[in-house]
Amino acid sequence: MDNITFEEFKKLDLRVGEIKAAEDIPGADRLFKIQVDLGAETRELVAGIKGHYEKENLIGRKIVVLTNLEPRAIRGVTSHGMLLAASVEDKSSLSILTLDRDIPNGSKIT
Numbered sequence: 001m002d003n004i005t006f007e008e009f010k011k012l013d014l015r016v017g018e019i020k021a022a023e024d025i026p027g028a029d030r031l032f033k034i035q036v037d038l039g040a041e042t043r044e045l046v047a048g049i050k051g052h053y054e055k056e057n058l059i060g061r062k063i064v065v066l067t068n069l070e071p072r073a074i075r076g077v078t079s080h081g082m083l084l085a086a087s088v089e090d091k092s093s094l095s096i097l098t099l100d101r102d103i104p105n106g107s108k109i110t
Contacts, residue, residue: 011068013068014067015038015064015109016062016064016104016107017036017037017043017064017065017083017106018036018037018060018061019036019059019060019061020036020037021034021059022034022055023055024050025046025075025077026075027075029050029051030048030051031046031047031050031074032047033046034058036063036083038067039106039107043067045065045080045081046077047082049083049085049096051094052093061096062099062103062105063083063084063099064097064098064109065082066081066082066083066084067080067081068081069082
């Protein structure tokens with residue numbers, strides 16, 4: 001991967017979000033539609049984590065969200081951001097990035 005400058009990094013708006021709801025997307029094996037509380041607003045995201053998490057176990061988790069990603073329609077649902085996750089190269093194991101302390105929803109990650 002190419003290096004980015006610090007100025008480019010500063011363009012990323014990473015925020016703390018709390019998952020409030022998760023549901024299946026009809027016909028999608030790997031996708032959930034999730035509602036994320038970002039403090040001042042709630043956003044809908046599409047996340048490819050279905051094979052790794054049960055939707056019921058996502059509720060209440062504090063996650064890292066890239067909020068200034070251009071919206072994109074995926075399987076008929078517009079995703080307004082992206083949750084961050086780590087995965088092994090073959091995608092057989094995945095972990096969403098969570099916080100180790102209770103930080104208010106919407107807090108900026110620096």
